[in-house]
Amino acid sequence: QVQLVESGGGVVQPGRSLRLSCAASGFTFSSYGMHWVRQAPGKGLEWVAVIWYDGSNKYYADSVKGRFTISRDNSKNTLYLQMNSLRAEDTAVYYCARDPEDIVVVPSAWFDPWGQGTLVTVSS
C-alpha cells in the first residue's frame, strides 16, 4: 500500500539547520508531486512547499522562502526538506504528503496520503 514515512525531526537550536526525509513506498514515486505541510503545537495546518514529480518546479510558503529547500531523489524514493536558519516559530510537526495525480503540471491543494509526521522543536 502507499506509505510515507518521515524522519529527521528533533530538537535544534535557533539559527541551526536540520534536514527532514520522507521515504515513499507502494507507488511510482517519480511520477508524483510531493508536498511538505506543518502544524505548530495546538495550531492549524500550514502548507510549506511543493516539488514537481521530476523536480523541475518548486514553490514555497513566504514564511520559509529563502530558508527552506525542498528536493527529491527519485532513485531513492525519498523527499527531503532542508531547513536552515531555524526559528522558534518553525517548531511544528512536519508532514509529507503526495499529490495523488500523476505527472501533474498544474498545482493543487490535493494531499493524499499523508505521512505520520515528524516533530521539529527549535529551542535553545
Place this chain on the structure above:
Amino acid sequence: QSVLTQPPSASGTPGQRVTISCSGSSSNIGSNYVYWYQQLPGTAPKLLIYRNNQRPSGVPDRFSGSKSGTSASLAISGLRSEDEADYYCAAWDDSLSGSVFGTGTKVTVL
C-alpha cells in the same frame, strides 16, 4: 497565516446535520478546486473531499462538499460520535503560488 476563513467550532447531536463554511477569494477558491481534510485527535490529516465535491473511496456519503463563487462548504449529515475532529479546507492560491489552508473547525458531537 491562514488565507481561508472557517468558523472555529461547530456542534450537533447524533443524527443531526452540521455545515462548515470556508471563505476565500478569487485567487484561491474562486479559481481553483477546494479540498477538505479531517484530522482526528493525535493523528495525521486525512483527505475527505477532493475537487469541491468528490468523495474518495472509503469516505461515507454522509460527508458532502460544495462550492459557490469564493466560498465552499462541508456538510456532515447523520452526525456520529466518530466525526468529532478538526476539519480544514484547502485550495491552491494563484497569487501566492502556493496552497492555503482554512483556519480549521473543531466539530463536537454533543
